[in-house]
Amino acid sequence: MSAAHSAIGDEASTEEVMLEMGGRAKAAARRLALATPAQKNAALTAMAQAIRARTALICEANAEDVAAARQEGMSASFVDRLALDPARVAAIAAGVELVRDLADPVGAVTEAWDRPNGLRIERVRVPLGVIGVIYESRPNVTVDAAALCIKSGNAAILRGGSDSFRSSRALHQAIALGLDQAGLPTAAIGLVPTRDRAAVGCMLQGLGGNLDVIIPRGGRSLVARVHAEARVPVFAHLDGNCHVYVHGAAPLAMAKEIVLNAKMRRTSVCGAAETLLVDEACAGTHLRPLVAALLDAGCEVRGDSLTRIVDPRVRPASEEDWSTEFGEAIIAVKVVGGLGEAIAHVERYGSHHTDAIVTTDQAAADRFLAEVDSAIVLHNASTQFADGGEFGFGAEIGIATGRMHARGPVGVEQLTTFKYRVRGTGQTRP
Template identity: 75%
Template sequence: SRPNVAADAGVLCLKSGNAVILRGGSDSFRSCRAIHDCLVQGLREAGLPQGAITLVPTRDRAAVGLLLTGLGGAIDVIVPRGGKSLVARVETEARVPVFAHLEGVNHVYVDQAANLEMAKSIVLNAKMRRPGVCGAAETLLVDCKGAPTLLKPLIEMLLDAGCEVRGDDSVQRTDARVKPASDEDWDTEYEAAIIAARVVGGLDEAIAHIHDHGSHHTDAIVTEDQAAAGKFLNEVDSAIVLHNASTQFADGGEFGFGAEIGIATGRFHARGPVGAEQLTSFKYRVHGTGQTRP
């Protein structure tokens, strides 16, 4: 994990009553070690066990393999934060539950009933506020019935903002600067100022596209049609679905969780931002006075 993730993870796990083993990325090894030293100092001063937050003291990737085995039942859950190769390996090899998202192939669907100025604001923010975060939009879908008035302003806005647009035939016709989209573009998390864009035949086709190409992370609809919004929010099977809001709200802090350890896209009880509550398990404590079941 990156240094800021190491700090968040250590604190969240402690707050939720868990011990945590941190394994920093090789490129941030020294930074993670310095942050861990600070966390240990805090544990010591608070009178808490210093072993509650430990750091794997090596860059050797063999350590990852040992952690994935569950260390003989000592590990309850693994949270991979890092590159796609790491997350894919963890999901393939882990012998304990995993809170993970492999990638954020996120969509903004602009419906025929969208307000143009709102759509421009949301699309620009969703893509360009921070293109490298997991909540950034990677694909723009525009309803064919609204395309005559909505498509060209949206594409020109993105291009003028310095965003490369890779589009289908309809999108390419709106501006000579648009590059043709390949089949791979619909499945790509760019994490850069690049967006794929296409015109779809309506709400059902937009939902089908997201089902086929999305990553169950974060997807948004822009529309003034409440029925269309309701259908989108019900049928798009993503951890976070938004109506008339930017995908970049996919963040534990924005959800009021404080820090987060990641965005879970699986179907565990923890889905979306994973904060202290999601890291907390539960048990039943039953107090009796000699009762028997008839």
């Protein structure tokens, strides 16, 4: 970076720095795209080793970030997400090796067919190009995103939260070492070298056509800004307002287990359930125990009029509650008059992320799975399975609710596109 930097001069504006990063990343992307699986794996191995070897340096840099965050009065949960210790650094390094050991998606032939004229056509996976990742102050994202991009043959431009600036820089040094040791260009994984917020605006504009996709990882306001302003495709979900619908033919024990798990296993994940719909056909037997189980587990329940009747602890649900991703131990509960009403409710208030039906009625399940237009639809399973790891993708960079290209968990395969490879023996078109 230094040579290019000095060419621009010390006075380079953020925009100049960012445009130059974009150009360098695009050139590096070409080399990454053609790197062999062995070369990429060597880089990931060296990255993990460099992270481990630099544990002390990384923790020192992180301690400065943590001290600054405390001084600025950031919350305890914020500081916890920011803080690293040797065990967390070791986990980050292990995560790189996990990504290394995934199947290499690049070069896979996903379809192949022969034409009557003898042409052989293959659809082959190739990397997307340059991926912009904009995230908040979780230093591990720097490494997770870098590893997934390298494995999938992409270059990346990473822009982490200002509060984790020093930690990300220390981790990025290890990433660059890994790339360099494997003979890959260090510009393949660029870390935005400034805290200036204008850098984000530059990325949203696409860095002069050099950014192929942007992945925001963070809170709703970040994702909303990226959606509103990005001039390049975005893989993201704005909301995870997930539903569990307990159908009339749902066994109570299974419904209770799934509802409790969907809501309470981890309340902050995007696949956590936010609304429980109970069919009136089973409300007489199921509503009270389901609500009681939630309340007893420490969950606040906001219910419609029928739900409030079964338990005095239930608070009234507002219209807004139906479309809210609470992200904590709160759930909205409503009794619906059948499958059609349940589907209509999910379509009206949901966020097309992940929705589940509990029933022993196969036809009802099939209709729910067909008609609910969400990235993930489940029958008799918890919405908390909305996760790349649980899908068997090994690791994910996020979950997308857009309809284009990637939908659902975004793993290494979703970070690729394809080309058509056509082999002939001299064919011309009549």
